[in-house]
Amino acid sequence: MGGYSSGRVGWRAKCENLLSIDVRRWARGGNLSRRYFGWQWTINGDRTCTIGVYTSDNHIELAYTKDGEQYRYPVRLTYTPCYLGGARRWFVCPSVRCQRRAAKLYLGSRYFACRRCYNLAYQSQCYSHHDRALTQAGKIRLKLDGEEGIAWPFPDKPKRMRWRTYERLRKRCEQHEGIANERLLNLAARWLE
Ligand SMILES: [Zn+2]
Incomplete structure (x- = not known):
């Protein structure tokens, strides 16, 4: 499989090591009102990584190539009302075993999923x-x-x-x-x- 899991025993993912997308940033930037947009990251100053995002009212579709494989799948959008009016946008984590709402999704070995799914340095306040x-x-x-x-x-x-x-x-x-x-x-x- 290569990538993140190759031979690193006990390695714990850190948020800054993974590419992430942020629904609030996209909402603020007006990206979500476009039918399509490209999103790009710069890694170590030169290497770039791009994904395509198709949008509609209640979901987006992410399209990208990773390690030679092509991916395209929907991510649902949802919102919660804000205290002072308006609404806050969320992604619904596309991991079928999760489906939690999240402001940010991270790209692991193949798919984008929430920090909880990737166990990203999660600090629990009440240990249930x-x-x-x-x-x-x-x-x-x-x-x-x-x-x-x-x-x-x-x-x-x-x-x-x-x-x-x-x-x-x-x-x-x-x-x-x-x-x-x-x-x-x-x-x-x-x-x-
Ligand atoms: Zn998740």
């Missing part, structure tokens, strides 16, 4: 059952030389590990992530009320 489950799942993924967040593919079996051990860890990780997702679905339901 859900957060603990996510932390436990992350520990298992690290043990298997993988990345912590649920948006990353589940890591392959390390060479010296027995299959039985691997399957046991995988099952446990799925249980933890199931708890985490249940909480996310409850939160999503509350937002819809």
Whole structure:
């Protein structure tokens, strides 16, 4: 697979290491009222990276090429009313197991997803059952030389590990992530009320 996950055990992603898109910046800049726009980053002063963005009322479509693969998929938009009037824009994280609203999405090995999905140096203020489950799942993924967040593919079996051990860890990780997702679905339901 190459890229971010190659051989860096226990490496924890930091926000500034990943490309990100910011819905508020786009809303302020008038980008979201255009049918299409290109968005570009400059890396280390020279290398650039560009994505195409098609917009419509309630979603955008991201189009880009990464590591030789072409991607194009929709990201839903939503908004919440502001206290002083008007509305605040949000992305809905396109990770099917997440669907949380987020102001920013980050590009991991393949897809854009929220910081939670990529476990980006997340500092939890109230450490809930859900957060603990996510932390436990992350520990298992690290043990298997993988990345912590649920948006990353589940890591392959390390060479010296027995299959039985691997399957046991995988099952446990799925249980933890199931708890985490249940909480996310409850939160999503509350937002819809
Ligand atoms: Zn997410």
